[in-house]
Amino acid sequence: MIVGVGIDVVDVARFGQELERTPRLRERLFTPAERGLPLASLAARFAAKEAIAKSLGAPPGMSWLDAWVVKDPHGAPAMEVTGTVAARAQVLGVTRFHVSMSHDAGIASAVVVAERDG
Template sequence: MAVIGVGIDVCDIARFTRSLERTPGLRERLFTPAEAVRTASSLAARFAAKEALAKALGAPGDLHWHDAEVVVAASGQPSLVLRGTVLARAEELGVVHTHVSLSHDAGIASAVVVVES
């Protein structure tokens, strides 16, 4: 396996929460129905993960938010489900594996994504 890309992003949880409150449709625009039910801090971490994934894929401007979803295994380990525009970009680059790490502490949510061939 070879690393194709690495992305990192941080998100101020309070600012993100205010954005969700100020813009009623933002939650549904950014997150899948399964993601949208989570707390603001969890959503901020997922937003950071989607941004980090886009960076790891070279930051093309045509990726759709719902085409990347953060899911959590019974063990608690997060992973990414790719579909549509995000999957197409990953396949174009030869991505076979994705790795994601999420954190939220001290008012900041963060995520790191590594994509490999």
């Protein structure tokens, strides 16, 4: 059963300007493993973080560092969650997330579906 769906779109160049203007922003938004990725990939991952928050009802107090994108054994993106994001997912009964990301023509986007069994 679908609990929620979230979508987000990020202008890659504008996102890059924000990262340059606020150097600590990279540390506040991304895990150490994510920080070295190319700008378009960072923008897509930020979109995925926004989308997961939206799929969970966008409650206040969730940490950006408590959700990140990994690749499953087949190379497809998957969401990992901990802390505040995992706690909210547990309250809603979410047992898995589905994520799709893309970046092209200066735009990065992501969709996340939060699902629970039954």
